[in-house]
Amino acid sequence: MPNILITTFGATWQIVPELLGFANPGLVDLYALHPAADRIREARARAGICPVEELWLITTKGKTTDEAVLKVREWQGLLGRKPQPEIRVWQANNVQDLVSEAECRLMAECIYRLVLHASERVKRGQLIVSLTGGRKTMSSDIQNAAVAFGCHALVHVIQNERHRRSLLGLSPDDFTRPLPADLRDAVTPVVTGSYRTSPVVDEVADGPLQGAAYPVPFSEACDPLEINVKRPELVLEVQRRQDNAGFLYCNYTNRLMHEEADANFLALYSLPPAVIRDLKARRLGMDPQREEAELAWIRKLPKTELHCHLGGVADARELVEIAAANRRAMAPYGDRLAPWLDRWRKRLDRGQGLPIRFKNLRKAVPGVPEPFCVAAFVLLFEDRPEFLDEVVFGPYLDASAFCGIGFKPYEALGDLQGSGLLQSEESLRAACRVLMRRAALHNIRCIEVRCSPVNYTRGGLDPFQVAQIIHEELTGRQHCTCSIIFTASRHHNMARVRQHICLARSLMAGDGPGFPNLAGFDLAGNETAGSAARMRKAFMPMMEKCMHFTIHAGEIQDVGSIWEAVYHLSAERIGHGLTLRDNPGLLERFRDRSIALEMCPSSNFQIVGFRDNYLPASQGRPLYPLKEYLDQGLRVTVNTDNPGISRTDFSRELHRAARLTPGGLSIWDLLLLIRNGYKSGFCKRPVRTKLLREAESEILELIQGALP
Numbered sequence: 001m002p003n004i005l006i007t008t009f010g011a012t013w014q015i016v017p018e019l020l021g022f023a024n025p026g027l028v029d030l031y032a033l034h035p036a037a038d039r040i041r042e043a044r045a046r047a048g049i050c051p052v053e054e055l056w057l058i059t060t061k062g063k064t065t066d067e068a069v070l071k072v073r074e075w076q077g078l079l080g081r082k083p084q085p086e087i088r089v090w091q092a093n094n095v096q097d098l099v100s101e102a103e104c105r106l107m108a109e110c111i112y113r114l115v116l117h118a119s120e121r122v123k124r125g126q127l128i129v130s131l132t133g134g135r136k137t138m139s140s141d142i143q144n145a146a147v148a149f150g151c152h153a154l155v156h157v158i159q160n161e162r163h164r165r166s167l168l169g170l171s172p173d174d175f176t177r178p179l180p181a182d183l184r185d186a187v188t189p190v191v192t193g194s195y196r197t198s199p200v201v202d203e204v205a206d207g208p209l210q211g212a213a214y215p216v217p218f219s220e221a222c223d224p225l226e227i228n229v230k231r232p233e234l235v236l237e238v239q240r241r242q243d244n245a246g247f248l249y250c251n252y253t254n255r256l257m258h259e260e261a262d263a264n265f266l267a268l269y270s271l272p273p274a275v276i277r278d279l280k281a282r283r284l285g286m287d288p289q290r291e292e293a294e295l296a297w298i299r300k301l302p303k304t305e306l307h308c309h310l311g312g313v314a315d316a317r318e319l320v321e322i323a324a325a326n327r328r329a330m331a332p333y334g335d336r337l338a339p340w341l342d343r344w345r346k347r348l349d350r351g352q353g354l355p356i357r358f359k360n361l362r363k364a365v366p367g368v369p370e371p372f373c374v375a376a377f378v379l380l381f382e383d384r385p386e387f388l389d390e391v392v393f394g395p396y397l398d399a400s401a402f403c404g405i406g407f408k409p410y411e412a413l414g415d416l417q418g419s420g421l422l423q424s425e426e427s428l429r430a431a432c433r434v435l436m437r438r439a440a441l442h443n444i445r446c447i448e449v450r451c452s453p454v455n456y457t458r459g460g461l462d463p464f465q466v467a468q469i470i471h472e473e474l475t476g477r478q479h480c481t482c483s484i485i486f487t488a489s490r491h492h493n494m495a496r497v498r499q500h501i502c503l504a505r506s507l508m509a510g511d512g513p514g515f516p517n518l519a520g521f522d523l524a525g526n527e528t529a530g531s532a533a534r535m536r537k538a539f540m541p542m543m544e545k546c547m548h549f550t551i552h553a554g555e556i557q558d559v560g561s562i563w564e565a566v567y568h569l570s571a572e573r574i575g576h577g578l579t580l581r582d583n584p585g586l587l588e589r590f591r592d593r594s595i596a597l598e599m600c601p602s603s604n605f606q607i608v609g610f611r612d613n614y615l616p617a618s619q620g621r622p623l624y625p626l627k628e629y630l631d632q633g634l635r636v637t638v639n640t641d642n643p644g645i646s647r648t649d650f651s652r653e654l655h656r657a658a659r660l661t662p663g664g665l666s667i668w669d670l671l672l673l674i675r676n677g678y679k680s681g682f683c684k685r686p687v688r689t690k691l692l693r694e695a696e697s698e699i700l701e702l703i704q705g706a707l708p
């Protein structure tokens, strides 16, 4: 892969030392005395020009050019033993004086062909194209060829008219050393630009233009070669492609879309082909060393979050923050709590009685309302939240051990939050603030928060009040559209499910304080405890109000639970859906109806267990189906489920999706997952469209910056 400098060439043989004096100053430092010698050096460095190993001269046939070539050879002979570039010469047959249009066309063809061949020969080396030398039409042709086939740098040597005659009078020997002081600024080399290969002559057309189809003579010996062309075929083909550029781009974009199971953000398809290739080639989630950089980039992307339980958002530090919000309200119970807390302090210091059944803390001290016992217990860790982490997670602090532990043990990790802690106005407001702070930190533009108001009434609030408090905390956020989804748990008694349905219905009917952001209803919890089929009748009143439904299914249960959710409860989205692949017919129906899957990689890994690129201990686990679903055109979204319990966040989950995919996910895949989130939101269509468009614009801008 030699570096090649290609130039047209006429009677003025001096352009050869003038060009090489710029590109290869080690050979002859022609501009050493030039008043702008520093700037010339800088220009070479800025353009990253390396010494050339081959100089290609394209010239006409005739006595004057023959003589000029002889002068070049003479100059070469005088340079001595210094390593020199090979100088190759092509003379266009049938072209002498470039006086007719036909001659000009044939010359252009020779120039185009040689630039195309040179661009193929350099491979990863540099192609430098010179505008100096020969007639003006030749300069124009070589520039057009450079635009079409690309070049590392376009260079030109500017003549100082005052010194023109004196310069022509110099001998080949005078050009073996710096130009003399009186002619030091007679010529000045400049870099005028650089070009990438034009996509219309390359990939967006019927296929890249290849030199083999437009032959030129070539031999390793450096004798002048005659080049014979009869018609300007290559020139016409380039012209044809440039004239049809608009249609070629359209065909290309069309092909690209047809190759895909589901369309990405539409604006991405109008990106330059090289950028699209790059977005599809860069893979994330493969190399732990690159994790921080990858996460930092994902954090900047405008994202959605469609499956997040308010009762599972907090990490240890945030649990302390939520508990502390109750401090004033629990003060009157201080005396009653004190002896109990003292006993706990001692037990914890001795490491006794671990692990703890946190559910038993809720009513531990008679006469103290919920959630003050839990809050007081959490505040024992106020100065050492990392110890609370140890107490709650124990062996699961090791990510390899926190794999496939099953639903109940996972759920128990959240017993200090959820309905353990969210039983007071202060707790509820603090939990919402924690969630929204996290959303802002990770650039979440649309969030659907799941909560179960009926479960948060043991501290004296009624379900309406709970709903109102959450509504107040979540609405009116500047950079994030929030909606609420009520979640009824299957494993609670049917009466509790009905209470949630009743609450949803009345809020929708306007009986309550006005609740425009109630977007949907969800059935969650242990799938084994209650089937969707049994719930249909109870759901009917909400169906009559056209409520959106998303149902937890296919997480730990077989694909039958997903089928029931779709056919009995008309679910528009399914939480998890890990077993969907077991029923190809149902999978097809998901694709046809655009039913979305809310996948939650960390939670899925922790409850069910899948292979993770970073964790060798997980290699015997099954493959996570996310990429398979994505490739089949399913509307897959990525969400956190319970970021506090799963020890994750909104950016990390997208990254975790990549980690759980063999070979990682490409940036293109990640963007598709994000787009699916916007498409699947339960907010009203105009809002959804607006959010999608804003995200699309921001993503386009981000892509123009540095990629991970």
Ligand SMILES: [Zn+2]
Residues within 6 Å of the ligand: 307, 309, 524, 552, 575, 641
């Ligand atoms: Zn969930």
